Amino acid sequence: MRTFATIATAGLAAALLAGPVAQAQQIKGADVYHSACMMCHQAQAQGAAGLAPPLKGSYWGELGKLPGYVPGVLLAGMHGPLATDEGQFNGVMPTQNRLSDAEIAAVSNYVVREVNGQAAAPAVAALDVAALRAKPPTVSELRGMRKKALPK
Template sequence: MRLVNTLMAAALACGSSFACAQAVQYAGGKATFDGKCVVCHQAGGKGMDGLAPPLVEYPGKYAGSDDGRKHLGHTLLSGMFGPIKVKDKNYNFKMPAFASLSDAEIADVLNYVVFDLNAQHGNAKPFDAAEIKALRAAPVDASAVHQRREGVVKGLGL
C-alpha cells in the first residue's frame, strides 16, 4: 500500500508533464543530447519549426532497417545540411558533425533518441560502439548524408 501511495503522489506531483512521464533508459545519451542537441531539436526532441525536425517518430522507424541505422549514425558523425520534409513540414538547417564524440557517446545518444524519445521503434536493436566505429571507418560527407536521406525515407514508406 505504501508503494501505491508513493506512486500516486509522484503522478500527482508530475501532473501531465512530459518530462516526468518520460522513462529514461539511456541517461548518458540524454545528457549528451541535452548538452549538444537540445538547442536545435528542443527538449524531448520536439524540434523547432523551420529549423530542426522533431526526433520523436522517424528515428524509431529508421533504427529498424540497416539503411536507416547507417543514416542515423552518419548524420551524427558527419552532420547534414539542406532542406528536408518531415510530415509535410519543411526544415532547412545545417546540423553540425559530432565526430568528436566517442563511439560509445554517439551510440548512447542514438539509443536515447530511438528508445527514449520514440514510443515506437519496432524491432530495432540498441546501437553499440562497435557499430559506430564501423560507420566511422566508412565516412560520408554531410551532403551525401542529405542525399541518402531521401532513399531511406522512401524505403521506409515515410
Template sequence: MTAGHGALAALALLLTSPGHASPDGTALFAQHCAACHQADASGTVGLAPTLKGEHWARLGAERSYLPTVLLKGLSGPIKVGAETFVGSMPAFAQQLSDAELAALGSHVRRLQGAVDEAPLAAGEVKALRELPGSPPQSRQRRAQLLGS
C-alpha cells in the same frame, strides 16, 4: 587475499570509476542536441525538425542511419510532414567518441519509442566512422529511406 584477487579488485575499481563510466546519452542529448531539437525531441519550428514521428519509424528501420547522421552530419532541404527545413545538422565525429555517440543515438532511439531495441554499441559507431560520408550524402540516404 592473493595477488590475483588484488589485481581483479583493482580492475573492478578501475572499470567502475567515474572516468570509465558509460556515457550518459540523456546528458549528451541535453548538451549537444536539445537547443535545436528540444529536450523531448519535438523539434523547433523553422529551425530543427522533430526526431519523432512516422518518418522516424521508416528512418529508424535502418539501424545505421541515425549514427551515420550523428557522425557525418546532414545538410540541405528536408521535409518533415508539411514543413520544409533548410539547414545543417553538424557532424559530431570530431567531438564525441564512439561510446558517446552510441549512448546519444540510443537515447534518441528511446525518445522515438524504440524502448525494447538493443542499444547501439560503440563498435557499430566505430565501423560507421570508418566509412566515407558527408552531410549531403546523409540527406540523400534519408531521401532513399523515405522514398522521396
C-alpha cells in the same frame, strides 16, 4: 538550492537503481542529448522552426531501422531540405564528431528507442560507431538512404 551532497546522493541512488547495463546506457544517452542536442532540437525533441527539425515523428520507425543513419548524421552532419511531420526544414547541422563512439551510440539509441519508442530497432554499439567513423558516410549518401526509406 541543491547542495553538492544532495546531488552526489541523488547520483549514487541513480547509479544503484540503474542495474542493467542497457539501462545505464539509456541514462547516458539522455545526458548526451541534454548536453549536445537539446539546444537545437529542443527538450522534447520537438524541434524549432528555423533552427532544427524534430527528432520524432511518424517516419521515425523507418529512420530508426536504417543502419547507420542516425550515427552517420552525427558524424557527417546534415544539410539540405528535409521533410518532417512539422513541415520542411532546410538548415545546417554541424558534425558532432567530437563526441566519443560510446556517446554517439548512446544518444542514437536514446533518440530511436526512447524518444520514438522504437524498442525493437537494432541497437547501435560503440564498435559500430568506430567502424562508421573510420569510413563515414557522406551527407549525400545519408540523404539518399533517407529518401529511399521514407514515402514522402
